[in-house]
């Protein structure tokens with residue numbers, strides 16, 4: 001099934017906090033449950049966050065009890081604000097909400113509700129298509145026999161299906177290339193160990209799990225052909241916000257002459273922000289650092305910092321792979337062309 005979808009009048013989604021131990025599918029028609037699922041990372045990954053936000057808005061709107069279009073639109077505004085408060089960094093959340101706001105059509109409340117649900121369903125279908133396109137463009141950059149390093153989870157679980165960074169790997173494999181993946185475990189929440197390793201093993205793609213601090217060693221030893229990651233927000237100049245630790249991978253890749261690629265849909269590009277310095281970075285709970293799997297590993301009372309994302313300056317990024325083509329420096333110009341559709 002898709003990571004998130006609409007079935008029998010409800011939103012169905014895979015609870016990613018339970019993987020890899022059990023595959024649990026939850027369903028709800030309560031938009032506040034989706035907001036909670038986004039906050040706790042039951043649903044995570046920028047494109048999946050976007051589609052979840054769209055369905056949350058549609059589900060919230062469906063329950064508004066009024067026949068007055070004005071009252072409905074005012075309630076819709078409250079719902080959109082609540083959904084927007086779920087997480088700050090992945091721009092797909094705000095992109096999706098904006099698209100939903102613009103999608104409202106019709107004279108009656110019933111028609112407006114229907115137009116919102118139709119738009120959310122369209123966004124689910126589009127995400128699957130977009131990832132296949134990213135995969136096809138990106139696969140050209142992956143040589144046969146490659147060993148690809150990745151960080152966090154930019155796979156099927158982070159999207160509706162197929163993935164962005166892992167979509168590129170899947171597409172390369174579908175083209176008949178032999179390849180293997182080194183997956184950073186990705187502390188603090190272990191998306192690499194729990195999700196990327198699980199997902200690739202399901203698809204019989206060879207994967208070797210390493211701790212985050214081993215990446216430099218393997219890059220230096222010449223084991224890694226290229227690194228490929230996803231993104232939560234890309235500024236107009238090509239600076240990339242992605243899971244904390246991505247910046248270290250990019251610097252280590254550059255130091256060792258290894259290409260560092262970012263695979264992301266154009267919905268992750270935020271042309272309103274000139275540079276990555278303007279990207280809001282989510283700070284998460286200290287318990288994510290002081291505990292692993294619910295077991296405390298640090299002394300009580302220790303000071304903790306827990307930024308969930310970092311920003312990789314664009315000069316470390318060898319290429320940004322989108323569904324509309326592959327951008328390289330100068331990103332300011334190439335991203336503008338791609339967003340404008342002229343690529």
Ligand code: MRU
Pocket residue numbers: 041044045046047090151152153154155158159163164165191229230231232242243244308
């Ligand atoms: O905190 P998360 O798990 O939502 O962070 C996810 C990432 O950083 C992904 O790499 C990014 O969203 C791209 S997903 C295709």
